[in-house]
Amino acid sequence: xxxxxxxxxxxxxxxxxxxxxxxxxxxxxxxxxxxxxxxxxxxxxxxxxxxxxxxxxxxxxxxxxxxxxxxxxxxxxxxxxxxxxxxxxxxxxxxxxxxxxxxxxxxxxxxxxxxxxxxxxxxxxxxxxxxxxxxxxxxxxxxxxxxxxxxxxxxxxxxxxxxxxxxxxxxxxxxxxxxxxxxxxxxxxxxxxxxxxxxxxxxxxxxxxxxxxxxxxxxxxxxxxxxxxxxxxxxxxxxxxxxxxxxxxxxxxxxxxxxxxxxxxxxxxxxxxxxxxxxxxxxxxxxxxxxxxxxxxx
Amino acid sequence: xxxxxxxxxxxxxxxxxxxxxxxxxxxxxxxxxxxxxxxxxxxxxxxxxxxxxxxxxxxxxxxxxxxxxxxxxxxxxxxxxxxxxxxxxxxxxxxxxxxxxxxxxxxxxxxxxxxxxxxxxxxxxxxxxxxxxxxxxxxxxxxxxxxxxxxxxxxxxxxxxxxxxxxxxxxxxxxxxxxxxxxxxxxxxxxxxxxxxxxxxxxxxxxxxxxxxxxxxxxxxxxxxxxxxxxxxxxxxxxxxxxxxxxxxxxxxxxxxxxxxxxxxxxxxxxxxxxxxxxxxxxxxxxxxxxxxxxxxxxxxxxxxxxxxx
Numbered sequence: 193x194x195x196x197x198x199x200x201x202x203x204x205x206x207x208x209x210x211x212x213x214x215x216x217x218x219x220x221x222x223x224x225x226x227x228x229x230x231x232x233x234x235x236x237x238x239x240x241x242x243x244x245x246x247x248x249x250x251x252x253x254x255x256x257x258x259x260x261x262x263x264x265x266x267x268x269x270x271x272x273x274x275x276x277x278x279x280x281x282x283x284x285x286x287x288x289x290x291x292x293x294x295x296x297x298x299x300x301x302x303x304x305x306x307x308x309x310x311x312x313x314x315x316x317x318x319x320x321x322x323x324x325x326x327x328x329x330x331x332x333x334x335x336x337x338x339x340x341x342x343x344x345x346x347x348x349x350x351x352x353x354x355x356x357x358x359x360x361x362x363x364x365x366x367x368x369x370x371x372x373x374x375x376x377x378x379x380x381x382x383x384x385x386x387x388x389x390x391x392x393x394x395x396x397x398x399x400x401x402x403x404x405x406x407x408x409x410x411x412x413x414x415x416x417x418x419x420x421x422x423x424x425x426x427x428x429x430x431x432x433x434x435x436x437x438x439x440x441x442x443x444x445x446x447x448x449x450x451x452x453x454x455x456x457x458x459x460x461x462x463x464x465x466x467x468x469x470x471x472x473x474x475x476x477x478x479x480x481x482x483x484x485x486x487x488x489x490x
Numbered sequence: 491x492x493x494x495x496x497x498x499x500x501x502x503x504x505x506x507x508x509x510x511x512x513x514x515x516x517x518x519x520x521x522x523x524x525x526x527x528x529x530x531x532x533x534x535x536x537x538x539x540x541x542x543x544x545x546x547x548x549x550x551x552x553x554x555x556x557x558x559x560x561x562x563x564x565x566x567x568x569x570x571x572x573x574x575x576x577x578x579x580x581x582x583x584x585x586x587x588x589x590x591x592x593x594x595x596x597x598x599x600x601x602x603x604x605x606x607x608x609x610x611x612x613x614x615x616x617x618x619x620x621x622x623x624x625x626x627x628x629x630x631x632x633x634x635x636x637x638x639x640x641x642x643x644x645x646x647x648x649x650x651x652x653x654x655x656x657x658x659x660x661x662x663x664x665x666x667x668x669x670x671x672x673x674x675x676x677x678x679x680x681x682x683x684x685x686x687x688x689x690x691x692x693x694x695x696x697x698x699x700x701x702x703x704x705x706x707x708x709x710x711x712x713x714x715x716x717x718x719x720x721x722x723x724x725x726x727x728x729x730x731x732x733x734x735x736x737x738x739x740x741x742x743x744x745x746x747x748x749x750x751x752x753x754x755x756x757x758x759x760x761x762x763x764x765x766x767x768x769x770x771x772x773x774x775x776x777x778x779x780x781x782x783x784x785x786x787x788x789x790x791x792x793x794x795x796x797x798x799x800x
Contacts (some may be wrong), residue, residue, distance in 0.1 A: 307505065307508050307509070310778060310779055312734060312775065312778045314734070314738050315737040315770070315775070318740065319771045322758065322759035395635065402637055403638070403741045407740070407744055408760070409759065422640060426643055429643055429651075433644075433651075436643055440644075444635050448632065451635060
């Protein structure tokens with residue numbers, strides 16, 4: 193609740209939060225919100241401009257652009273969230289195993305992470321898509337496979353800070369099971385770190401995955417996806433440049449909202465940063481700088 | 491320093507070994523039989539069991555994994571990455587020129603990114619909290635949220651179609667570099683100038699700055715001292731940026747029809763041309779390790795404290 197109150201103080205964060213909430217709802221209940229069937233071809237309406245019936249106009253096959261944008265939320269945003277969640281989950285489990293129990297498991301997991309992180313992530317994702325075949329699910333699998341290592345490593349560092357503290361030692365000495373210690377005493381304190389690193393990757397991941405779709409490696413026509421829509425718009429770019437606007441702006445707005453939210457979340461979870469930011473000392477908190485060192489959008 | 495370099499280089503060898511093993515193993519991860527892929531790629535109308543067995547023997551795929559791996563590594567060290575499934579040409583004859591083209595684009599873009607990041611970072615740090623700083627940061631927030639291919643398309647539309655000033659695709663002349671380099675630069679400067687800025691800001695409050703000012707050094711000289719110290723952090727980030735850019739020009743190359751690695755790899759993925767994908771991953775992963783090593787060495791050269799780390 194305190195976190196939420198802190199978040200509320202930031203107007204931009206609230207605006208972003210509302211925007212993303214609306215977007216998720218629209219995506220989940222796309223059939224309710226979309227005015228038309230996104231795959232309904234209507235050749236008489238090719239390249240029609242905005243009208244009351246088709247608010248954003250129609251594309252090269254006369255399909256309703258607004259409906260396609262709304263249906264596109266699912267693959268462009270919701271599935272990306274799901275993939276991110278799974279890779280954070282894998283990262284957390286291994287990060288907790290490594291950071292809490294240490295020893296041989298730790299050494300092994302960290303070596304594995306080192307090797308995975310020594311591959312350029314974007315290239316690996318591309319290669320995995322090449323081997324598994326074209327399609328959104330394969331892109332998501334590729335991203336899960338390459339992203340977890342990064343999360344595992346950061347979460348391990350976060351867990352290690354707490355694993356050696358006196359209250360954990362006390363809990364161990366009183367004979368509480370490891371599972372209970374992790375769940376009751378470590379998960380709550382490391383949760384804010386996990387939330388911050390995962391939220392800061394969301395924007396990047398949406399950009400990267402839409403880029404794959406733009407290249408024609410992801411969602412296949414006629415399904416609607418923002419990157420795919422831009423790919424289709426590119427073919428008529430010289431004559432109908434306006435078709436690029438709606439899907440492009442959709443991506444920009446979502447990524448901006450997520451980035452704002454991630455920054456505010458970080459401040460909300462750690463109010464000390466608020467004061468250090470006031471003096472314009474360091475814009476990004478130190479933890480964020482460390483995160484960005486490896487996690488840069490490609 | 492010499493011993494540090496040698497140690498650091500040696501420590502990269504096991505990593506290269508594992509990378510080559512994974513890259514080679516990737517092909518076996520594919521749900522499709524490579525022999526079948528070859529036959530399909532060559533457009534053989536009817537694929538029979540015998541034909542598959544025959545192709546396997548031709549490609550040497552009937553040998554055990556370890557032997558194939560060592561044959562492959564030895565061949566790769568001679569820049570022989572096999573032959574393309576689709577065109578039948580040696581992979582190197584396709585990937586070599588493409589790599590060179592991508593390298594050209596990456597070099598120019600990286601140079602632009604580094605220069606601009608430092609300039610903007612310094613400008614923002616010196617004007618922290620004032621108009622320039624705030625507007626640059628606000629703009630960077632918008633630009634980093636932009637999909638690069640979208641920005642590229644918008645720029646092509648405006649400069650090439652609307653104003654008819656710049657070429658839309660290819661790499662024939664210097665003018666062809668302007669748009670792709672601008673797009674890559676814009677999408678990365680927004681991230682990297684922040685490192686320079688925050689690193690400058692954290693140095694501004696150090697004692698040596700106060701001392702320099704107290705001694706009556708000119709503001710320019712003080713800034714140069716701060717910059718020198720701030721760039722230590724930036725060097726490793728920039729070193730890692732180069733291979734990242736090298737690997738991520740894929741989308742931009744496709745938009746601008748740049749005949750580089752990105753275009754080649756996407757085409758190979760769509761055609762399931764495994765040897766090219768394999769060589770692509772191997773080359774970029776090796777570049778990643780190489781630049782990582784270089785960045786450590788440069789850092790150690792600048793900061794002797796780091797040399798005992800190994």
